[in-house]
Every structure is written in structure tokens, then in C-alpha cells.
Amino acid sequence: TTLPPPRTRIFKIIVIGDSGVGKTCLTYRFCAGKFPEKTEATIGVDFRERVIDIDGEKIKIQLWDTAGQERFRKSMVQHYYRNVHAVVFVYDVTSAGSFRGLPSWIEECKQHALGTEVPRILVGNKCDLRHFVQVGTDVAQQFADSHSMPLFETSAKSPGSNGGADGASGGGGGNSD
């Protein structure tokens, strides 16, 4: 890897959650501006970057897309928590199981980002599948509140399809530049 030009600050953000919740699609959407035609199960850690402009300063957002598989995680886990600037926890709104999986991800994060005040957000993905929702906004919001995280409900596939719920367009939907 080459050094960034001066003034390009890099923010490392890791994306965590059960397998299949849409972590790869979300990171792809953010960095490539579209939904991937097809994704393969992520192996180990993948990362994608996008440079955004904040107040005239170029900020490189480096999204680390992680795999859920235990056997890869064990060896990789140290690497992706190192020097992390923010953590995105993802569940799938159509999968109660993925929501129940969140506490163990949060626990892992606590253990590896010890004592640091890393900003964390909670993302409910696949809101386009509105007829299949298993995790309602109320329950998710309560959970987010109890962990002092903001909640964003969104869709990597169709970011505008959440009916305009508060906050969602600031997350995965904010890719319209």
C-alpha cells in the first residue's frame, strides 16, 4: 500500500454482524454506489475505500468488511480491531436470529477495543423486504438505546425503500453524490 497524500485522513470503520445480513452489500453500496450483482461469502477481511469531502478536507473512509465464520475470525480478529475509528453493527430486519446475534458482537467489540470510546452505530439492513420484517423498529430502537448507539434502518439494495423513517437516509441511503 502507498502512503496517502498529505491531508487525506483515513478513518477505519469495521462492519460487523452475522453472516448474510448484508455487510458486503452495504460496504459495496457505500464505496461503489450500487448494489452488487452478486456477492460471494467474504473470506477473512475485505476492505473497500471511498474518499469523501468534509468541510473541504478529503477523508478516506476505509470500510473493513468482515467474515462471520469463526475459523477465520479467530486469526483475524486482532487485526481488524486495531486502530479502529468506528464500528458498524449490522443485523437483517428479516432475521430475528441476526438480531439476537448482536450482543455477542458487541461483547467481542468491547473486549478488543478495550476502554476506548469508539463510536458505534447499529444498522438494520434489508428494509426493502418490508413484508418480511421480523425485527420491528421499536424493539431495535430499544436495543440501540440500551447500548447507547444510534439506529439506522436501511437497505443496501434499495436505500430509499424504508418509507422515509427518521435517520435512515443519513446512513446507507446517503450515497446520492
Ligand code: GDP
Ligand atoms: P454478508 O454475509 O453480511 O456480507 O451479506 P451479503 O452482503 O453477502 O448479503 C447476503 C445476501 O443478502 C445476498 O444474497 C444479498 O444479495 C442479500 N442482501 C444484502 N443486502 C440486502 C438488502 O438490502 N436487501 C435485500 N433484499 N437483500 C440484501
Ligand code: MG
Ligand atoms: Mg460478506
